[in-house]
Amino acid sequence: MERLDLLFPGIQVEGMEPLAEIALDLHWSWDHSFDELWSELEPELWSLTRNPWLVLLTASRARLQHLAKDSNYLRKIEATLEARRQDKDRSRWFERMYPNAPLTSIAYFSMEFMLSEALPIYSGGLGNVAGDQFKAASCLGIPLVGVGLLYQQGYFRQMIDRNGKQQALYPYNDPSQLPILPVRDKAGEWVRIEISLPGSKVWLRAWQARVGQLTLYLLDTNDPANPPVHRGITGELYGGGPELRLKQELVLGIGGWRLLQTLGIRPEVCHLNEGHAAFAVLERARCFMEENDQPFDIALAAVRPGNLFTTHTPVAAGFDLFPPALMEQYLGAYAQQRLGISIDKLLALGRANSNDSLEPFNMAYLAVRGSGAVNGVSRLHGQVSRRIFQPLFPRWPEKEVPIGHVTNGIHVATWDSAMADLLWTNACGKERWLGEMETLETDLRSVSDVDLWQMRSQARQIFVENVRNRLSRQLAERGAAPEEIARARRIFDPDILTMGFARRFVAYKRPNLLLHDPARLIRILTDPQRPVQLAIAGKAHPDDASGQAMIEDWMNFICRQEVRSHVIFLSDYDMELTQQLVQGVDLWLNTPRRPWEACGTSGMKVLVNGGLNLSELDGWWAEAYTPEVGWALGDGMEHDDDPGWDAFEADQLYTLLEQEVIPMFYMRNHDGIPAEWISHMRESMARLTGRFSANRVVREYTEKYYLPSAAAYQSRASEKGRLGARIVDWQRTLEQNWLQVRFGTVTVETDEKQFRFEVQVYLGDLDPNAVCVEIYADGNQDDRPVRREMERGRQLSGAHGYVYHARVPAVGSVMDYTARVIPKGPDAAIPLEAPYILWQH
Ligand SMILES: *Cc1c(COP(=O)(O)O)cnc(C)c1O
Numbered sequence: 001m002e003r004l005d006l007l008f009p010g011i012q013v014e015g016m017e018p019l020a021e022i023a024l025d026l027h028w029s030w031d032h033s034f035d036e037l038w039s040e041l042e043p044e045l046w047s048l049t050r051n052p053w054l055v056l057l058t059a060s061r062a063r064l065q066h067l068a069k070d071s072n073y074l075r076k077i078e079a080t081l082e083a084r085r086q087d088k089d090r091s092r093w094f095e096r097m098y099p100n101a102p103l104t105s106i107a108y109f110s111m112e113f114m115l116s117e118a119l120p121i122y123s124g125g126l127g128n129v130a131g132d133q134f135k136a137a138s139c140l141g142i143p144l145v146g147v148g149l150l151y152q153q154g155y156f157r158q159m160i161d162r163n164g165k166q167q168a169l170y171p172y173n174d175p176s177q178l179p180i181l182p183v184r185d186k187a188g189e190w191v192r193i194e195i196s197l198p199g200s201k202v203w204l205r206a207w208q209a210r211v212g213q214l215t216l217y218l219l220d221t222n223d224p225a226n227p228p229v230h231r232g233i234t235g236e237l238y239g240g241g242p243e244l245r246l247k248q249e250l251v252l253g254i255g256g257w258r259l260l261q262t263l264g265i266r267p268e269v270c271h272l273n274e275g276h277a278a279f280a281v282l283e284r285a286r287c288f289m290e291e292n293d294q295p296f297d298i299a300l301a302a303v304r305p306g307n308l309f310t311t312h313t314p315v316a317a318g319f320d321l322f323p324p325a326l327m328e329q330y331l332g333a334y335a336q337q338r339l340g341i342s343i344d345k346l347l348a349l350g351r352a353n354s355n356d357s358l359e360p361f362n363m364a365y366l367a368v369r370g371s372g373a374v375n376g377v378s379r380l381h382g383q384v385s386r387r388i389f390q391p392l393f394p395r396w397p398e399k400e401v402p403i404g405h406v407t408n409g410i411h412v413a414t415w416d417s418a419m420a421d422l423l424w425t426n427a428c429g430k431e432r433w434l435g436e437m438e439t440l441e442t443d444l445r446s447v448s449d450v451d452l453w454q455m456r457s458q459a460r461q462i463f464v465e466n467v468r469n470r471l472s473r474q475l476a477e478r479g480a481a482p483e484e485i486a487r488a489r490r491i492f493d494p495d496i497l498t499m500g501f502a503r504r505f506v507a508y509k510r511p512n513l514l515l516h517d518p519a520r521l522i523r524i525l526t527d528p529q530r531p532v533q534l535a536i537a538g539k540a541h542p543d544d545a546s547g548q549a550m551i552e553d554w555m556n557f558i559c560r561q562e563v564r565s566h567v568i569f570l571s572d573y574d575m576e577l578t579q580q581l582v583q584g585v586d587l588w589l590n591t592p593r594r595p596w597e598a599c600g601t602s603g604m605k606v607l608v609n610g611g612l613n614l615s616e617l618d619g620w621w622a623e624a625y626t627p628e629v630g631w632a633l634g635d636g637m638e639h640d641d642d643p644g645w646d647a648f649e650a651d652q653l654y655t656l657l658e659q660e661v662i663p664m665f666y667m668r669n670h671d672g673i674p675a676e677w678i679s680h681m682r683e684s685m686a687r688l689t690g691r692f693s694a695n696r697v698v699r700e701y702t703e704k705y706y707l708p709s710a711a712a713y714q715s716r717a718s719e720k721g722r723l724g725a726r727i728v729d730w731q732r733t734l735e736q737n738w739l740q741v742r743f744g745t746v747t748v749e750t751d752e753k754q755f756r757f758e759v760q761v762y763l764g765d766l767d768p769n770a771v772c773v774e775i776y777a778d779g780n781q782d783d784r785p786v787r788r789e790m791e792r793g794r795q796l797s798g799a800h801g802y803v804y805h806a807r808v809p810a811v812g813s814v815m816d817y818t819a820r821v822i823p824k825g826p827d828a829a830i831p832l833e834a835p836y837i838l839w840q841h
């Protein structure tokens with residue numbers, strides 16, 4: 001904490017020093033046991049910002065001196081410190097399970113991290129995934145180190161003006177008021193990384209945020225030593241055009257990897273959360289080149305198995321593409337001088353067709369080519385991704401495009417309400433999100449109807465209070481009339497069915513599907529016997545006119561006299577607002593067009609709080625839905641943006657609400673309890689909360705990807721990358737000789753039990769050990785294909801070729817089978833590292 005005293009004098013108050021350490025650990029973003037420290041120090045500022053660091057910085061010396069004499073307060077500090085010590089010493093899942101694993105560090109790169117609204121460096125889903133997984137990794141002791149960017153303005157803040165139009169605001173993030181510190185080296189000097197951009201060097205300042213047991217490093221370019229044109233590179237998240245985006249990605253990938261090197265951090269695994277960070281692959285290879293005196297190809301082959309790429313985009317248009325000329329301008333010198341390759345060779349890594357000099361550079365393609373494994377973020381998104389990345393694996397069946405999936409989940413403790421926390425603690429114990437969660441489902445089932453209903457009702461009540469505060473503040477800020485503000489203070493009813501809808505306002509999420517038939521929606525909301533209220537939130541990107549128009553549609557609807565007290569739009573959707581919504585609502589709505597949601601996480605946040613989901617069968621809900629836990633929209637098929645289908649689904653949505661959801665909520669037993677609703681709550685909580693938690697996610701990443709990846713990397717990289725060099729040799733011979741491979745005669749003998757195949761294959765100059773001949777059948781839609789490696793038999797005379805044999809059980813038609821030749825490498829990932837394939841027909 002050196003030099004903190006210079007930053008702010010308050011901390012010099014004796015006895016108060018530990019507050020800085022506590023305020024600078026974002027552990028407080030999910031553990032609320034110590035919030036009193038801050039609410040007591042500065043109640044108003046605390047309730048407005050929820051930022052302990054800011055509270056501490058702002059507190060007057062007199063206030064701190066006063067509390068320093070308050071034995072009660074000092075006891076709270078001591079208790080917090082003690083809890084922190086215990087938490088630090090606790091044995092964690094990873095250490096228990098894998099004490100000797102060759103996995104000591106995983107670098108997690110992401111363009112955004114959503115950890116707390118006090119650190120506004122996020123926009124939405126992608127940041128949510130990064131933030132929640134990072135927190136869960138801390139809880140489970142998985143040794144992640146985060147790398148991201150510190151934006152001077154973050155993502156825009158939203159205000160809705162008098163005319164119902166969105167206004168974008170860009171308040172400045174003063175780094176000294178964010179819960180981060182400069183990274184200092186041993187001599188106390190602020191660590192700065194240098195990268196080259198055309199015409200100038202750029203300094204990147206390094207910052208760190210503490211997140212429980214883990215550190216997140218952030219880079220920014222707002223260093224006074226930089227030319228003004230570069231100081232703004234990290235100004236805004238997802239702002240500007242392709243050139244600014246390219247510069248940000250260079251800072252993240254190249255600067256980020258260099259920072260880890262500078263700090264002496266040697267990750268075995270580099271996890272790219274989306275393609276934005278893919279330049280890290282190049283810089284990692286460059287570092288390997290330098291240390292081991294190897295050329296770029298071998299270095300890349302050596303480090304590749306240590307890279308994991310997670311793709312989040314369900315449409316090819318979602319990838320970052322850069323024009324070749326721009327790439328050459330920014331990376332030409334880097335390719336030549338640092339990597340020792342031509343810019344064309346670098347560009348080929350980001351192209352489907354390496355010979356097409358017009359094809360733009362695709363960051364996701366670089367990420368695929370530079371990684372030893374690739375995954376999507378839900379089962380359905382895995383399928384969609386195999387389709388999207390098919391161009392990189394020509395003639396390979398879509399099913400075999402090497403992309404798996406890990407369905408996302410959320411960090412439960414970040415999103416649960418105090419009431420839900422208590423209910424779960426009573427049922428499942430305090431450590432429930434820290435281990436394997438095996439007994440959660442059964443334990444939660446023991447909670448009574450009354451307890452569940454009380455929790456829900458209390459949470460709804462608090463939500464209504466929050467909504468009233470928030471809405472009246474929002475109206476006051478835009479200068480609304482006093483009557484209007486007074487009305488907001490009475491809006492909503494704590495006893496009626498409360499629905500929530502909050503997401504980015506973008507066409508594919510169809511945030512106005514509910515508005516399809518306004519008259520019908522009004523009837524639903526204002527039914528005198530069974531009224532409904534709806535809270536909406538969401539931002540539209542400042543460049544997205546159609547998204548902004550959808551916000552206006554809602555604002556116009558809300559103005560109607562008859563629905564005024566039933567629908568509200570809460571502006572400036574951020575983490576805090578999400579927390580209020582997911583903790584408070586009974587029903588969460590989600591209406592994306594399948595399959596464009598990839599995964600979606602907001603609906604998972606209601607699970608722990610006893611909220612139910614009514615959602616399109618897309619992303620995670622396509623895996624989670626059963627009739628016992630909620631409601632499904634759509635038919636599980638894709639219909640693009642067909643307006644006729646939108647109309648059909650709008651009707652389906654209204655009908656579900658009218659005939660199932662609302663009656664179930666209002667069907668009460670003699671104690672006033674909606675028994676069937678509660679039964680849905682219990683099933684949803686018990687079955688889904690653990691399954692869609694980030695706890696499950698990070699364990700899955702560890703076991704499925706990080707551990708094997710670390711082992712593979714170590715074997716490739718050892719002895720200066722000897723195995724990497726063999727891989728490159730093998731790839732070269734395949735490349736040079738693949739066109740010579742051809743099939744000769746194929747014969748099949750069948751009897752009742754077996755098909756016996758005999759296939760002649762000519763290999764040209766290829767070593768027979770470099771390939772594998774297989775007999776293959778497609779299987780049904782969802783089946784894995786049948787693949788049988790054929791045995792190499794006698795050599796054909798007069799040519800370099802062999803006869804291969806295989807037998808398969810005589811199932812189906814012999815016509816379903818075909819032979820093929822694919823590469824077979826020294827511990828290589830196929831087809832990822834050698835996408836060749838030759839079919840018999
Ligand atoms: C959870 C969350 C998201 C992501 O929600 P999706 O369901 O994936 O759209 C976006 N923004 C905020 C503020 C969130 O809390």
